[in-house]
Amino acid sequence: MxxxxxxxxxxxxxxxxxxxxxxxxxxxxxxxxxxxxxxxxxxxxxxxxxxxxxxxxxxxxxxxxxxxxxxxxxxxxxxxxxxxxxxxxxxxxxxxxxxxxxxxxxxxxxxxxxxxxxxxxxxxxxxxxxxxxxxxxxxxxRRRDPLERLTPRERDVLRLMAEGRSNSGIVTALRVSHSAVEKYVSSIFTKLDLTPTDVDHRRVLAVLTYLNS
The missing domain is CATH 3.40.50.2300 (Response regulator)
Structure with missing residues (x-):
């Protein structure tokens, strides 16, 4: 061999x-x-x-x-x-x-x-x-809740993403800056182990994780 x-x-x-x-x-x-x-x-x-x-x-x-x-x-x-x-x-x-x-x-x-x-x-x-x-x-x-690593604010952002809000919509709902929302979203992707790929939409995958938890 x-x-x-x-x-x-x-x-x-x-x-x-x-x-x-x-x-x-x-x-x-x-x-x-x-x-x-x-x-x-x-x-x-x-x-x-x-x-x-x-x-x-x-x-x-x-x-x-x-x-x-x-x-x-x-x-x-x-x-x-x-x-x-x-x-x-x-x-x-x-x-x-x-x-x-x-x-x-x-x-x-x-x-x-x-x-x-x-x-x-x-x-x-x-x-x-x-x-x-x-x-x-x-x-x-596999046994633990995949969302447990998120902060309360990140959970709020993910909940709004699940409602179909864009980043601009989240800015309005939470009264935070665009840069803050971008940081929250990026952190959510990292904590949910959603790495960039050519075939998967990370925002959709994050929402599915939220809905299935």
Whole structure:
């Protein structure tokens, strides 16, 4: 089984390469950034991609975004994402579509070599491998009210959005400035984990969340 590995830390990348090789995998490429990962995937067409969530240049979400590109462009390719700690939004993004051949593991699990290799095998066999801490946090998130993170004023703004008010209408109703309303709306989107996309209307999704809560 051929693997392409993406990890910006040379020390961790070298350790993972040694671990994977010892586990019977052929590491076709071990790279340090997301762009190099996508090039390596196109060149080697591996069976498995292992990628860190945070990659250069900004060390925010380059890794997870590259993983999502791989998932779209190579639907049959297994992808395992490694993260320093649980980041719910990234886990949700990764699992929002087909959940076969996908994994999200904390880096701490790598030290538990037999379990880590078993998780990779499970993903390669068409299954899913989720770190227990990821599962626990996602379950807690599912149980709690998604609106509980909003301030009272943000709830007022969302209620008016649900009534069909535009930002100008909210300005009039609450007697606040346009800039204040824009800040409230932006904060609502952030707290409800509604990231900008080309296909979804965040205002509509926020209203649906309000109506379903």
């Amino acid at each position: 051929r693997v392409v590995l993406a990890e910006d830390s040379l020390l961790i990348r070298t350790g993972l390469t040694t671990l994977l090789t010892g586990g019977g995998y052929e590491v076709a490429a071990a790279v340090g950034d997301a762009e190099a990962l996508l090039r390596a995937v196109a060149e080697h067409e591996p069976d498995l991609v292992v990628v860190d969530v945070r990659m250069p240049p900004t060390h925010t979400d380059e890794g997870i975004q590259a993983a999502l590109v791989v998932r779209r462009q190579y639907p049959g390719m297994a992808v395992v994402v490694l993260s320093q700690y649980v980041e719910e939004r990234y886990a949700t993004d990764l699992l929002s579509g087909d959940t076969s051949r996908v994994g999200y593991l904390l880096k701490d699990r790598v030290a538990q070599v037999p379990e880590f290799l078993a998780a990779l095998r499970r993903v390669l066999d068409g299954g899913t491998a989720l770190d227990p801490e990821v599962v626990a946090q996602l379950m807690v998130r």
